[in-house]
Amino acid sequence: MIPGPTNVPDRVMxxxxxxxxxxxxxxxxxxxxxxxxxxxxxxxxxxxIVVISGSGTAGVDAAVGSxxxxxxxxxxxxxxxxxxRLGDSARYTGANVIAxxxxxxxxxxxxxxxxxxxxxxxxxxxxxxxNETSTGVTWRRLKELKEIASxxxxxxxxDAVSVLGGENIPVQKLGIDICIVASxxxxxxxxxxxxxxFGQEAKKAMAQVKPRNQYFDIPKYFKFAEHAETxxxxxxxxxxxxxxxxxxxxxxxxxxxxxxxxICADAFYAAFESLGLRAFTAKExxxxxxxxxxxPPGIKxxxxxxxxxxxFGVLVAGGFGKLKGIMFxxxxxxxxxxxxxxxxxxxxxxxxxxxxxxxxxxxxxxxAWNILKALDQ
Ligand SMILES: Cc1ncc(COP(=O)(O)O)c(C=O)c1O
Numbered sequence: 001m002i003p004g005p006t007n008v009p010d011r012v013m014x015x016x017x018x019x020x021x022x023x024x025x026x027x028x029x030x031x032x033x034x035x036x037x038x039x040x041x042x043x044x045x046x047x048x049i050v051v052i053s054g055s056g057t058a059g060v061d062a063a064v065g066s067x068x069x070x071x072x073x074x075x076x077x078x079x080x081x082x083x084x085r086l087g088d089s090a091r092y093t094g095a096n097v098i099a100x101x102x103x104x105x106x107x108x109x110x111x112x113x114x115x116x117x118x119x120x121x122x123x124x125x126x127x128x129x130x131n132e133t134s135t136g137v138t139w140r141r142l143k144e145l146k147e148i149a150s151x152x153x154x155x156x157x158x159d160a161v162s163v164l165g166g167e168n169i170p171v172q173k174l175g176i177d178i179c180i181v182a183s184x185x186x187x188x189x190x191x192x193x194x195x196x197x198f199g200q201e202a203k204k205a206m207a208q209v210k211p212r213n214q215y216f217d218i219p220k221y222f223k224f225a226e227h228a229e230t231x232x233x234x235x236x237x238x239x240x241x242x243x244x245x246x247x248x249x250x251x252x253x254x255x256x257x258x259x260x261x262x263i264c265a266d267a268f269y270a271a272f273e274s275l276g277l278r279a280f281t282a283k284e285x286x287x288x289x290x291x292x293x294x295x296p297p298g299i300k301x302x303x304x305x306x307x308x309x310x311x312f313g314v315l316v317a318g319g320f321g322k323l324k325g326i327m328f329x330x331x332x333x334x335x336x337x338x339x340x341x342x343x344x345x346x347x348x349x350x351x352x353x354x355x356x357x358x359x360x361x362x363x364x365x366x367x368a369w370n371i372l373k374a375l376d377q
Pocket of ligand 1: 057191
């Protein structure tokens, strides 16, 4: 139950046992075309899809590296570990990065983003991490952020690594120029693959940028995609897994999947509140995929999580960096369902009790069930 890698359906694991095929042959061509077409449906866009063998960071590096170069300026708001890593990826390109900040557990003010544009001169891109996995905060202001970017002639890049497939992100409707998701989060596949969408404006911009290395030369991916291939050898097991994972998502239906994530997240938050625990962020920014909860006084992070793991077989994540010992994070992604929610809640509330916190597991379960019953309707 960590915020990725998350649980993977058997169908996806089985798909990875498919015998190795020629990555320049007809079977791969069919596979890649199917992944691209199903990914477009999951991204809700007709933009071009690129699949790269690599982790989420590879996707982020590929995205910013394709449009930024020395001399460019990017605005990359920072409100946690992954939004600041997005800024770091932009800095690696040699671009000047302006990073309006917000306190951990919060999101930047839109006025601060506007101000950053006013003082920055020409800005090539606004890059945001929609779901800040390190704090459990989702910046539900994509529409407004896109408007600010457009008004200033900047591209809009969204790191949706830990949320696409778990919350509605209509990429085309929102005008996201580059969007990135990783396999091991809400797509419920193992780690090792990233999917990116590139809109027309992003493609135009990258034509003016000299790729800094061969692996992340995105125009080369477009060229190879004309024959349904990737420039370098793809990680075939991950491609088989992604293909199956995307099919499962579409079989369920996007709307149903987003609702399932929201209901399970609401059940977690309500149950934790019933135990007297507090979410790490305000209600409107609470993530539907990463449940960030503050520790009550006296609970030691390592002791609690070790107990949870050893006694109950449930893994959750601790806080990142400065938040170590302050909060824990539950991944509520991909396959999340009422069984996983209630087993996790029972284990957490019992572990808290072992650690000396006055916790009533039955109260948490009741609060969760009051919400989870909506899943059956
Ligand atoms: C929002 C976000 N961006 C980027 C990354 C980096 O992904 P990876 O660790 O797969 O390289 C993560 C990882 O958790 C993430 O949550």
